[in-house]
Amino acid sequence: MKPLTVNFRSKAAETLQDAQIQQSIEHVYTGFFKGRLEAAGDTPEWEELRTKGKAIKDHTIAHLDYYLGQLADNVEKNGGSVFFAEDAAEARKHIIDLAHKREIKTVIKSKSMVSEEMGLAEAMNDEGFETIETDLGEYIIQLAGETPYHLIAPAVHKSRTDVAKLLDDDFKEGDPVPDATELTMMAREKLRGVFERADMSVTGVNFAVAESGSIALVTNEGNGRMSTTVPRVHVAVMGMEKIIPSIQDLSTMLRILIRSATGQRISTYVTMVNGKRKPDEEEGPEEFHLVIMNNGRQKLLADPQMRESLNCIRCGACLNACPVYRKVGGHAYGWVYPGPIGAIVTPVLTGLKDASNLPNASSLCGACHDACPVKINIPRMLLELRYRTAEGSSDIEERTSGAKERGIWKAWRIGMMGRKRFDWAARLSRIVLLPIARNGWLKKTPPPISGWTSTRDFPLTASKSLKSRLSSRAKKAK
Amino acid sequence: MADRATFIATVTASLGRSEVLAPPSDTATAAFDDTATAKSNAEQAMATASERSSELAERMAEAAAVIGWKVHRVANQEDAANVIASICEQKSATSVLRSTHEVLTQVGVDAAVTNTGASIGTTEHSGENSSDLVDQSKTAAFKADIGITGVDYAIAETGTVVLHPRSGLSRLVSLAPPTHIAVLRPGEVLESLDELFAMERNDFSSGELAGSMNLISGPSKTADIEGTTVTGIHGPLEAHLIILKYD
Numbered sequence: 001m002k003p004l005t006v007n008f009r010s011k012a013a014e015t016l017q018d019a020q021i022q023q024s025i026e027h028v029y030t031g032f033f034k035g036r037l038e039a040a041g042d043t044p045e046w047e048e049l050r051t052k053g054k055a056i057k058d059h060t061i062a063h064l065d066y067y068l069g070q071l072a073d074n075v076e077k078n079g080g081s082v083f084f085a086e087d088a089a090e091a092r093k094h095i096i097d098l099a100h101k102r103e104i105k106t107v108i109k110s111k112s113m114v115s116e117e118m119g120l121a122e123a124m125n126d127e128g129f130e131t132i133e134t135d136l137g138e139y140i141i142q143l144a145g146e147t148p149y150h151l152i153a154p155a156v157h158k159s160r161t162d163v164a165k166l167l168d169d170d171f172k173e174g175d176p177v178p179d180a181t182e183l184t185m186m187a188r189e190k191l192r193g194v195f196e197r198a199d200m201s202v203t204g205v206n207f208a209v210a211e212s213g214s215i216a217l218v219t220n221e222g223n224g225r226m227s228t229t230v231p232r233v234h235v236a237v238m239g240m241e242k243i244i245p246s247i248q249d250l251s252t253m254l255r256i257l258i259r260s261a262t263g264q265r266i267s268t269y270v271t272m273v274n275g276k277r278k279p280d281e282e283e284g285p286e287e288f289h290l291v292i293m294n295n296g297r298q299k300l301l302a303d304p305q306m307r308e309s310l311n312c313i314r315c316g317a318c319l320n321a322c323p324v325y326r327k328v329g330g331h332a333y334g335w336v337y338p339g340p341i342g343a344i345v346t347p348v349l350t351g352l353k354d355a356s357n358l359p360n361a362s363s364l365c366g367a368c369h370d371a372c373p374v375k376i377n378i379p380r381m382l383l384e385l386r387y388r389t390a391e392g393s394s395d396i397e398e399r400t401s402g403a404k405e406r407g408i409w410k411a412w413r414i415g416m417m418g419r420k421r422f423d424w425a426a427r428l429s430r431i432v433l434l435p436i437a438r439n440g441w442l443k444k445t446p447p448p449i450s451g452w453t454s455t456r457d458f459p460l461t462a463s464k465s466l467k468s469r470l471s472s473r474a475k476k477a478k
Numbered sequence: 479m480a481d482r483a484t485f486i487a488t489v490t491a492s493l494g495r496s497e498v499l500a501p502p503s504d505t506a507t508a509a510f511d512d513t514a515t516a517k518s519n520a521e522q523a524m525a526t527a528s529e530r531s532s533e534l535a536e537r538m539a540e541a542a543a544v545i546g547w548k549v550h551r552v553a554n555q556e557d558a559a560n561v562i563a564s565i566c567e568q569k570s571a572t573s574v575l576r577s578t579h580e581v582l583t584q585v586g587v588d589a590a591v592t593n594t595g596a597s598i599g600t601t602e603h604s605g606e607n608s609s610d611l612v613d614q615s616k617t618a619a620f621k622a623d624i625g626i627t628g629v630d631y632a633i634a635e636t637g638t639v640v641l642h643p644r645s646g647l648s649r650l651v652s653l654a655p656p657t658h659i660a661v662l663r664p665g666e667v668l669e670s671l672d673e674l675f676a677m678e679r680n681d682f683s684s685g686e687l688a689g690s691m692n693l694i695s696g697p698s699k700t701a702d703i704e705g706t707t708v709t710g711i712h713g714p715l716e717a718h719l720i721i722l723k724y725d
Contacts, residue, residue: 028705055506063501065490072482084485136711137702155702163703180706188711195712196620211509212682222653222698222713228690229649230616232609240489245501247687248508248516248679251671262701266545266636266671269713270693278689282601282648283612294485302492 001088001119001147005334005346005355012328012361021157025149025329028156032320035263036371043259053256054374056249057311060210064301064310067210067243068292074213078275080288088118091293095120095202095235096127098289102233104129104200110223111135112204113151113314114237116336117295120202132194134223136187140166149330150338151316152261157329191223201227201285205238206313207253208290210245213274215290218258220268228273234285240292241310253313256373260315296349305384309345311374318368318378324361333358340368344381352388356400359385404448423465430461513683520680523673527631527665534634534667539721541637546696546709547719558720559590562626562659565718566594569657571623574598578646579628581661581722587626596623601648619650624657625714631677632662635670638695639719642688652694658714660694662721 004011015021040046060067072082085091095118099107107129109121121142124131133142137154141147143166148154155163164171164178167186178186203224207216215236217224228234244253250272258267277284300306319325319339330338334355335346343362347355359382368378392399401409415425433442437460445453452458464472490498503510511519527534543549552558562585566574574591576582578600591598601615619625627647631640639660643649652658668674674693681687698713709715 024704031705052506055504059501059504059506062493063499065486065493065495065498066501068486068489069482069498082482084482086485086488134712135702136700140702153702153705156705158703160704180703181708183703184700184708184711191712192620196616212687214687220699220701221711223711225649225653225692226712229653245507245509246511246679247682248511248675250678251675254671264545265541266638266693266695268545268695268697268699272691274687274689278644280645281643281689282603282615282645282650284643284649284690286609292485294488298488298492301489302494 001116001336003335003346003350003354005350005358007334008332008355008357008361011332011334015329015332016327020159021329022327024159025156026326028153029320029326032152032262032316036260036317036320037263039259039263039265042265043255046259049252049256050373050375052252053313054311056244056252057313057374060243060245061241061301061307061310064240064243067245068240070210071208071213071243072290072292074211075275075288075290076213078213078288080213080275080290083289083291085291085293085295087295088293091237091291091295092118092120092123094291095237096124098233098235099124099127099129099200102200102287104233106194106198107131107200107202108134108194108198108223108227108231109138110201110203110217110219110227111138111154112202112237113148113336114204114239114293115202116148117239117293118237120237129200132191132198134191134194134221134227135219136184136221139187139191143167147331147336150319151314153316195226195230198227198231200233200235201231202235202237203227205236205242205290206257207250208238208243209247209250210243212247214247214272216250216254217271217273218254218267218269219271220262220264222269225269225271228271229284232286233289234273234276234287235289235291237291237293240294240297241312257313257315260317260371260373299348300345303348306344306348306381308376309341309348309378309381311376312341312345313374314341315373317371317373318376321367321371323363323365323367328361332361340378340382341376344378344385347385352385352393356385356389359383359389408448426461426465430463433460508679511679511683516676516680516683519676523668523676526673527668530669531664531667534669535662535664535721537634538632538637538662538667539719541634542696542719543637545637546699547637547717550718550720551723552720553723555585555722558585558661558722559587561718561720562587563590563594565657565659566591566596566624569623571596571657573618573622574624574626575619575622575648575651575655576600576626577628577648577651578602579661581628581663582626585661585722587661591626600646601651602646615648616650616654619648619654622651622655624659625651625653625655626659626661627652629660629662629666631674632667633669633671633674633693634667636695638693640674641692641694643690643692644688649690649692652692653713656710656714657716657718658694658697659718659720662719664721664723 140155276288325339343358390401697717
């Protein structure tokens with residue numbers, strides 16, 4: 001998928017002004033957000049689980065080379081094949097070639113963010129394979145010709161009317177709008193025939209178990225189960241970081257993933273497959289292929305400041321918690337991964353130069369860090385990327401901070417270095433700003449602070465500092 | 479094209495090393511537990527399941543109801559058969575598919591279903607594996623109105639039924655028909671996911687890991703349209719859990 005990160009500002013502005021989208025996304029995000037808090041609150045050992053989850057991922061990522069080898073060995077031992085793809089293009093080509101070789105007609109896809117990195121569904125359709133997304137949200141998005149809006153709820157921005165238009169060719173503006181159940185049943189009918197005739201499936205991987213070569217898939221709808229059962233060829237695609245060492249680690253990882261994603265204690269279906277159909281099984285694929293993709297992840301791994309982002313288990317909790325994401329929406333981020341996690345991985349994977357607005361799309365409130373089931377310190381990395389944008393890095397040769405900006409910060413630094421200087425600076429700012437203030441507020445200001453006040457008011461410096469007010473209160477009290 | 483060696487060498491270099499090192503033993507993961515530890519963890523899990531069977535069955539019933547199972551607590555096998563028959567009638571089922579779980583024979587499920595006028599069959603291939611048989615079994619599963627299974631384990635913490643597909647237990651019997659009925663006996667309920675995965679680890683370390691495993695927690699669900707939860711998308715619209723009080 002081609003990154004469009006450079007359009008962050010215009011896309012964000014578009015979403016902010018769309019009242020309908022604002023309404024439809026708000027209640028879904030708050031629903032997920034509250035669900036996660038309730039699920040965490042119901043789980044007395046929640047903090048312990050997060051600590052364990054982080055420890056498992058820290059250990060795995062620190063020895064990723066070893067576990068990749070172990071995983072590949074065991075998948076092959078189970079009768080599957082493994083393909084290592086350096087980038088999205090290699091992965092895409094491998095899967096398309098395989099589909100040609102096996103004379104595939106219909107491909108069913110379950111949700112996979114890694115396949116979005118490859119732009120796989122579109123590429124396979126272009127090659128003449130009937131390729132259908134089977135997660136209901138993804139199916140709606142595919143019919144609309146769009147990209148997912150959210151890691152867990154891809155069609156969160158679509159209203160029932162939008163969905164009715166996509167599912168029912170006869171639906172016209174002004175017709176009574178079917179309810180969610182009716183629409184879901186329409187999709188069920190359409191997709192069942194597809195499941196029955198599919199001869200290849202492409203799924204993601206929630207966790208790949210190195211010691212046994214198993215993959216675990218978590219779904220509520222059952223499309224993951226259909227995909228691992230009906231077609232004769234099953235292709236699972238994963239980013240190289242999606243490994244855990246032991247089957248037993250799944251109990252911790254499933255608990256934190258599911259609670260963080262939807263607030264459920266468990267998803268309707270957790271499916272574990274150890275390769276293709278075993279001789280004693282009634283059905284299942286004749287072939288199992290695992291595609292392990294790098295696609296720039298080695299840059300995150302090699303970067304001590306950014307490595308922690310590879311602990312991500314793609315639950316979407318940081319998205320739901322983020323006050324900025326909840327307003328600017330998923331498409332503004334311009335690539336596969338939106339929200340706070342997207343704001344740290346996208347710039348490294350696709351280039352900081354075009355994506356430099358992403359790390360700035362945060363108030364640094366820390367809600368994403370609190371929400372993360374594996375405790376990724378996202379705000380620290382946002383600051384690191386802002387620093388690199390301002391001061392230059394391998395991606396951005398020239399520092400983007402101008403002489404004026406650097407001058408302001410230098411003055412700020414000097415002013416903040418001593419109590420007396422701070423008091424002087426505060427008093428000076430009041431004297432300078434008083435003539436342009438109205439009722440204690442600055443509503444319109446000259447440069448260099450005009451940018452700030454064009455969209456919000458700024459309070460005038462108070463006549464007395466908090467410290468002097470407190471000390472005069474203390475004196476009075478005596 | 480990237481080969482495995484080049485791919486892994488890139489990863490090793492990104493980790494700042496020149497060769498792949500075996501990780502040191504780390505208590506963060508269960509990967510370093512030896513066979514004896516795995517075995518004793520699994521035995522502990524089974525012991526708990528049998529010592530506290532009635533308490534865990536009750537907790538299972540409560541957790542299952544919360545996530546959308548229609549729970550039927552029955553006193554004996556006859557009542558279980560009656561519940562199954564009444565579901566068949568209610569659904570006007572003509573075609574029923576079942577697994578070969580022992581409990582279904584004990585309950586007398588074949589007679590209960592055929593008495594309602596529906597046909598009942600299993601998906602067992604009797605060891606044969608031709609792709610024709612696999613296709614036949616798929617078609618039968620997609621046509622069936624109801625799928626009936628026992629459980630391999632259940633999990634009280636989450637209200638989950640665990641199935642290890644194998645000969646006599648197809649993957650589709652609990653997935654393709656619009657109604658799934660699972661019959662549970664006390665003693666089959668584990669306390670939590672920890673116990674289940676401790677047992678899976680033991681199966682793995684003793685070389686007996688099943689080909690696949692499904693954790694099923696109620697009917698199929700989606701909330702992809704305006705965040706409204708709807709029951710029944712690709713899997714069953716209705717999921718019934720019959721809990722037998724006595725063996």
